[in-house]
Amino acid sequence: MYKLITLLKQIAVPLLFVLAEVLAILHYANSTAYNKAQILSATNSAVGAVSGVFGSVGDYFRLASENEALRDEVESLRNQLADLVADSTLVSSYSAEGEIAPYYFSSAKVLQNSVIRQRNYFIIDKGLRDGVQANMAVLSMQGEAAGYVVTCSEKFSVCMSVASLDFTMGGRIQGKEFFGSVGWLGGDHRRVSLTDIPRYANPQVGDTVVSTVSFRFPPDVTIGFVESWEEADDQTTIDITLRTAVDLATLRDVLLVQYQDSEELENLSSGY
Amino acid sequence: MYRGIAYSVLFVVAVLLQVLLLDSLFIIPFGVPMLYLSFLILQPFDRNAFAMLGLGLLLGLAMDLLSGMDGLYTISALWLAFVRRGVVILSLGKDALRESFVPSARVLGGGRFWLYTLSALLFHNVVFFLFEALTFDNLHITLSRIVVSTIFSAPFIWAAAKLFPSFNKK
Numbered sequence: 470m471y472k473l474i475t476l477l478k479q480i481a482v483p484l485l486f487v488l489a490e491v492l493a494i495l496h497y498a499n500s501t502a503y504n505k506a507q508i509l510s511a512t513n514s515a516v517g518a519v520s521g522v523f524g525s526v527g528d529y530f531r532l533a534s535e536n537e538a539l540r541d542e543v544e545s546l547r548n549q550l551a552d553l554v555a556d557s558t559l560v561s562s563y564s565a566e567g568e569i570a571p572y573y574f575s576s577a578k579v580l581q582n583s584v585i586r587q588r589n590y591f592i593i594d595k596g597l598r599d600g601v602q603a604n605m606a607v608l609s610m611q612g613e614a615a616g617y618v619v620t621c622s623e624k625f626s627v628c629m630s631v632a633s634l635d636f637t638m639g640g641r642i643q644g645k646e647f648f649g650s651v652g653w654l655g656g657d658h659r660r661v662s663l664t665d666i667p668r669y670a671n672p673q674v675g676d677t678v679v680s681t682v683s684f685r686f687p688p689d690v691t692i693g694f695v696e697s698w699e700e701a702d703d704q705t706t707i708d709i710t711l712r713t714a715v716d717l718a719t720l721r722d723v724l725l726v727q728y729q730d731s732e733e734l735e736n737l738s739s740g741y
Numbered sequence: 742m743y744r745g746i747a748y749s750v751l752f753v754v755a756v757l758l759q760v761l762l763l764d765s766l767f768i769i770p771f772g773v774p775m776l777y778l779s780f781l782i783l784q785p786f787d788r789n790a791f792a793m794l795g796l797g798l799l800l801g802l803a804m805d806l807l808s809g810m811d812g813l814y815t816i817s818a819l820w821l822a823f824v825r826r827g828v829v830i831l832s833l834g835k836d837a838l839r840e841s842f843v844p845s846a847r848v849l850g851g852g853r854f855w856l857y858t859l860s861a862l863l864f865h866n867v868v869f870f871l872f873e874a875l876t877f878d879n880l881h882i883t884l885s886r887i888v889v890s891t892i893f894s895a896p897f898i899w900a901a902a903k904l905f906p907s908f909n910k911k
Contacts, residue, residue, distance in 0.1 A: 482791060
């Protein structure tokens, strides 16, 4: 009996450690972006309250009302612009009804943001009840690519940031037809790469890189600017390093873009 | 009593600074200064193993809850709490385990303190960043994050130790 108690005393700490660690790993392994949104929505008010103590409270509230007015204005202008572009294109190109891809813009506030992880996400204050859906593009208020919606709860949504190793989108150098894949390089949140561009594309430092048509992003959304490039391993293409147009670390308000035909395009293109 | 209050203050301040400031700022590419680990690293060396596990669990849960990381902080903080005894033996020798002082550069000597701190951070960061990545793809990025975060966290731990009351008998 004494030996058993001694043995238990000796292995109690490792046993407890293994038990707690296994539980934590299981929880982590089963965690989803949805769980993340739930946890963050629950703790956000507490964190926000403490944050207010540290921050400049007066300035914050003044800026908040100003930001809100600006967000509404940008949202309204974007929608007006989208309607105008659709109308004018219909008239000038005699396109059949439904051929024009309509985009609907709405605004949201970033509640929590990260630029220091390998997979960076930000949480916005709009969710299912506001019409937000997975795969909606997220742009800065200046219309620069910032990420896309991964999942939503009723009131909140989790968005994958451009600065995430899992993020990819199509990009091309403005004014040229060559397109490639944009992805994060993993270090500085403002450095992304544009790969699979032919060597003869002849990019120039400062060239603007914009989005290609996809089921998430509207075409010609600014992604970033060419900083440098080098020959890829296959020796036929170049890998271009871009400085992102958006500074994700300072992202506060965003535009959500709903591409009305995204489902049709995704269904059609899947499997090809 | 006073020591308990001091550690409670360290816990609250380190966790809040980490969540509200250090995790929101982009300071260095690939790296995150991990100030909150000062709560575990600055525990007296003779701290009971059960207590260390409990403190590791508490710290991990608080960080997970406030940053929405779903267990990553708990996994790595528990790991550090568990291996700290080994880290002390490896970096300072077995005799150090009997000491009840608060670790600092003043009482350990500069070289020994940095060795202990960097070792503890390295042990923690290997687990933290491998679990964060959940893949061996882009291993060079994960390794860069381990090394850079270890190096850049150490001065924050040193500063916390400098500001923390020593409670050591002269």
